[in-house]
Amino acid sequence: MREIKSEILQEKYYEINHKSGLKIYVMPKENYSSSYAVFGTNYGSIDTKFKLEGEKDFTTVPEGIAHFLEHKLFESEELDAFEQYAKTGASANAYTSFDKTCYLFSCSNNFKDNLKILLNFVQNPYFTAETVKKEQGIIGQEIAMYYDVPGWMSMFNLLRALYHNHPVKIDIAGTKESISKITDKLLYSCYNTFYNLSNMALAVVGNVDVNEVVSICDECLKYSEPIKIERAFDEEPKDIVQPYVEYKLDVSMSVFSFGFKEECKTAKRSLRDMIETNILLEIIAGETSPLYNKLLEEGVINESFSKEYFTGNGFEAVLFEGESNNPEKVSECIKEEIKNLRQSGIDASRFETVRRSLYGREIMEYNDIDGVANSMIYCSFNGYELFDSLEIYKEITVSDIEKRLQNMMKEEYSALSVVKA
Amino acid sequence: MKSFSKKELCSGAKVVFVPASRFKTNDISINFTLPLRAETASNYAIVPFLISRSCAKYPKASELSNVLAGLYGASVSANVRKIGENQSLTLDLTCLDDRFSLDGESISYKCLELLFELAFRPRVENNAFFTEDVEREKALLIQALYGEENEKRIYAQTQLEKHMFKNEPYGVHRFGTAKQIEAITENDAYNAWSKMLEKAKIQITVVGSADEDKVLSLAKKELSSIKRSYEGLPEAAFVSKASDVNTVVERQKIKQGKLVLGFRVDIKPESELTPAMKSTADIFGGGPYSKLFANVREKMSLCYYCSARYNKAKSIMLVQCGCEEENMDKALYEILNQLEQIKLGNFDNEFNSSKIAISDMINSVSDSPDMLKNWYSVQIVSSEIKSPELSVEENEAVTKEDVIECAKRITLDTVYKLCSEKEAE
Incomplete structure (x- = not known):
């Protein structure tokens, strides 16, 4: 024991x-x-x-x-x-x-x-x-x-x-x-x-x-x-199947999922990969980001908007989802913002704010016994130590995140899915 | 330790403290409750969203979210709920407890100050909110309304409520209608906000280890600056029995049908029978041990879900069922048959299971700050506040005869069917 x-x-x-x-x-x-x-x-x-x-x-x-x-x-x-x-x-x-x-x-x-x-x-x-x-x-x-x-x-x-x-x-x-x-x-x-x-x-x-x-x-x-x-999984090509897909349903507002397929070089991601990517996504499209606030102000997205680093054995993708009356515009703005951030670099104070915020949220997770128990199972199957994430948050630097940004979310591997009436 | 304590602030306003040092957070909510009326619902509904996104001190949404992020990821959210025939407007705040701050600052006090900034000093000018803020929130609120319609389960329930309560305030959606939202002006929103401060029943609920004296003195100071004329909350229209069963059928392009049944319950919100009625609904369609789950779903495979929910504040019970159109009549017949079984007293096993399950569920409320906060804040409409412990005692005291008595007081009022369009087959 x-x-x-x-x-x-x-x-x-x-x-x-x-x-x-x-x-x-x-x-x-x-x-x-x-x-x-x-x-x-x-x-x-x-x-x-x-x-x-x-x-x-x-x-x-x-x-x-x-x-x-x-x-x-x-x-x-x-x-x-x-x-x-x-x-x-x-x-x-x-x-x-x-x-x-x-x-x-x-x-x-x-x-x-x-x-x-x-x-x-x-x-x-x-x-x-x-x-x-x-x-x-x-x-x-x-x-x-x-x-x-x-x-x-x-x-x-x-x-x-x-x-x-x-x-x-x-x-x-x-x-x-x-x-x-x-x-x-x-x-x-x-x-x-x-x-x-x-x-x-x-x-x-x-x-x-x-x-x-x-x-x-x-x-x-x-x-x-x-x-x-x-x-075993059948060989998965690097490229995507199609950049746009649509499904009809009696919805009063369109729902979208926009994502980037990432190259999955190893079966599993490290805890550090997970945390770095989550910081990056928060910087790109979190509640404090200029992108999120702009889209919200313009009424193109609403509070259902979310982002996720979606990964498991043999698959890795970044997903942005939500409701919108103009999903194409949302996906274009996300691509644009990623391009801009790649050129301008990430502002150090924004990185600090996001890091502090995610660090606080991580501690808050320990309120819920169900959340903790499920995290323990998740960590066990992925070979992580439950408490390591707090230390990792302290170690990560802005240049780690910038490096990640250069290598992820390439436009040619992105696709948009829309459900509309 | 006492489960909670309450302090009056002024007429119709109080603070409820729920001390809990086991949590990593402090959860604080300010709840304003007003009568739900068709003509005011939309104007009030927009207020919590407007004031949660900015304030005079932080006029832009991005400024506010940066401040919150800097406070270790604190979060503020707005909520509008229907409690009986009241409309409850809430600002909810969750923040990290002070002991985790990296530089020793008091996170909770700063957050509390911020919460009051939002509620009492919004971004306004000349008795009006700003056009861009109002227009943005109107669009978001309409989207939220439509977003709900996308979820067929919620949509079906809303439609049932619309039909069953067409002559009662309960039939009003908590956001009002898209048309009314569209019509809100900058002045309307301002008037609704100031009416809310003046007339609403107010409850501040604090779950965590925040300093009670500090919270109290800050709350008193804020409330002393507003003119209050609280008139109390009205009782919900009470219909003891349904006369005829009203059936409504609607068709949409969907794959799976929804069946919703609305029942009247002849038990007033303050009645001593309410704990027993809670058991009755649970035995009928609560957990996996319930009559509906065991028979309609498991034994007869008529649906994927089939559950019952009692609404104490409005004296009704709703049954929801996801099922194919060809099975709907069979399901309806069986649902009513199961209710008859309860009236006949055939529920010994379900009774025992339900009793321990309800107590267990209430006991676990105290392990989640969010559930605790909700537990106390929905009681804003009640004259007395009950702790989870007291509710467990009440549940333990329910007898089989009480349940039979409750079942006899349930009558079917409205049947709503959402079916797929024929040509979609």
Whole structure:
């Protein structure tokens, strides 16, 4: 067991390499009445082609299967997980993203029982042909619902305009067609690969005691022989598919996603890459930036405007999204601003203001036990140390950011996606 | 430690302190609440947005956001809410607690001063806001209104409210209408702002470890400079029972239909039955243990979501359901059947689950500054303020008979269906 402290935050957490093969993170929070636990696997919607080390061939599975598996895991031969939580009063949920699947609960009572439920149901799959068929109906509805959500359609259309082959372009839930190919056998195959404890992590934050967490884990976790998973993606060209894409929906105002595809030289980005890019994006288009204020003053964007460094295994992009009555103008202004900043350089005092602001926001994140627990899982899967970011904020200089600006967000790799009536 | 304390400032104005040193932040809000009326809704709605973006001291939005960024990423946001038939205008501020400041400055006090600058000394001239500010906020407010329409779930609910409450103030959107927003003049906005200071019920809510005395003396000083004529807030129009069921169908180019049901609830906001009614709605369509989730969604696979929500301040309950048109009648039948089951007392399992879930949920409010702030600030319309602890006790005391009694007081008023256009198939 390792104890990791932060003087700045006045917080500490424990990292445990459990004998079962699972990595466990526990952050007790003084004077909190509730606790939050998240049990995650390093497996998401993009992992559709994989094999175990030593196996000859890659297995290819239908799109949307990670999300489907998430739904199915709540069921068991006897009481399903929701029915069990209903007796203890936890508020439970799960989510699947591009690169991870997480099961979580929060509660202010019966923490031990809830943690046992979580650990047990995630370790005990129960899939049958019949239950798979029923779920196809429910998930089909869920997929249909997203076709009417303009922001969702706008983003995935952009990803399809940027990416030729990478599965990040596919809806996390798959399509009605792809999920119709899912069988109980395929679910077990994915489960047995990705739900190996050596590919997972548990994070617990709040009104908890570390020894209590470990002793429940001792009791509930079944040893997993560590495995090494190889994931494969079809070769992704550097160029984009198309610079503009449009989708019609009954919206009263257009929604846009504008993005730059970045060259992904390594599978993963470092924590420093993440922080530097976030500072850069804040300088270009944050609330204090001349660009944001100009577009807002002119009424071309509104407060829904956002920016994101969007990256994961084999994909890297910068996204700007929001509502606008003139998305083309927004994208032109963003390109123009990047060009200008490249020429003029970044003003040192602007850099300082942005750095101080993001530093403060980073500390504020530690208010929320759910946010912290999910960050712990994210850091674990990416090989980061949770508290390192505050130190990195202190080290970064304006020239680091300028260097990054020279190498990112090239106009020829940008695309605009619009959802309009 | 007491969960909260309150101090009166002047007639209809108070500060609520929620001490919490466990947070990294101080969360402060100023809430102005006025009766929601069709003719004034838009004029009032624009005010918090106008005053959150600039002030006399920082006339440009970019200046203000730079000041906030320099205060370790402090943030100010404006909100307009409908609480019963009142319109609640809020400035919310979140800032880093003083102990994390790198140079020992008091972040929270500076932020509090800033918040008062915004609320009490906006950027105005000759009894009018500036044209460019008003025009910008009008455009943004109209966009926000349209943005909501893009979210079909919200749109469907708004449409139901429009039809069900066409003769009651509750049918008024919290932003009013696009047409009324369009018509706001620089003077209108100024008059709405000064009326707000004069007539609104005011509550300042402070969650964190900010110095209470300093907050209080600053708040008193600011409020003493304005002329107040507070007249109290009116009660919401109370309709105890629906007479006939009114059905509305609308078609749009969408893939998935939405079904919204509006029910009248024969329980007034101050009634002792409200905690039981909260349980009733939860048993009916709250968590995954609820009747609607277990039957309409899980057992019958009729929809992706199906949930019920009780609105205490307006004595209503809404059910929302995402479902295909061909399943809507089946879903409607089953939803009403599940309500009958509650009236018959068939809910033992759901009752136990709901009871622990509600208590659990209320207990976790105290771990989030944002939830705590909202918990207290929506109570601006109530005569007494309840802590989360007290609400847990009330929930624990709810009996099965209370729930049956509440279920019997629920009647269906309006059915709204949003369906896809036939030719879009």
